[in-house]
Amino acid sequence: MAWTAEENKRFExxxxxxxxxxxxxxxxxxxxxxxxxxxxxxxxxxxxLLEDVERIESGNFTFPNYRFLNRGAN
Incomplete structure (x- = not known):
């Protein structure tokens, strides 16, 4: 069963x-x-969660390369 963002907040x-x-x-x-x-x-x-933390701390996790588009802003 998937977890919502709100459920994750309450979990934390x-x-x-x-x-x-x-x-x-x-x-x-x-x-x-x-x-x-x-x-x-x-x-x-x-x-x-523990597995994710372990991967991050060991350097075996690559953060996504987010591209923020500035659409129509001055």
Whole structure:
């Protein structure tokens, strides 16, 4: 199931609120994210986040080359 930008925001806020020592951490995070996300959904999403961070920190991630077009601006 895809994650919306709003769900990602709530996920990040929940991670900052509930650290690894929080009782029922994943249940609380899933509840805070909402949108029908389960404990397994948030754990899987967290695993992907850690993998992304690891790739970035190891230098194995290339940031996109964004091109901003200035259309009609003076």
């Amino acid at each position: 806020k929940a991670l900052s609120k509930y650290d690894k020592d929080t009782t029922d951490r994943w249940e609380k995070i899933a509840n805070m994210v909402g949108g029908g996300k389960t404990v397994q959904d948030v754990k899987s999403h967290y695993k992907l």
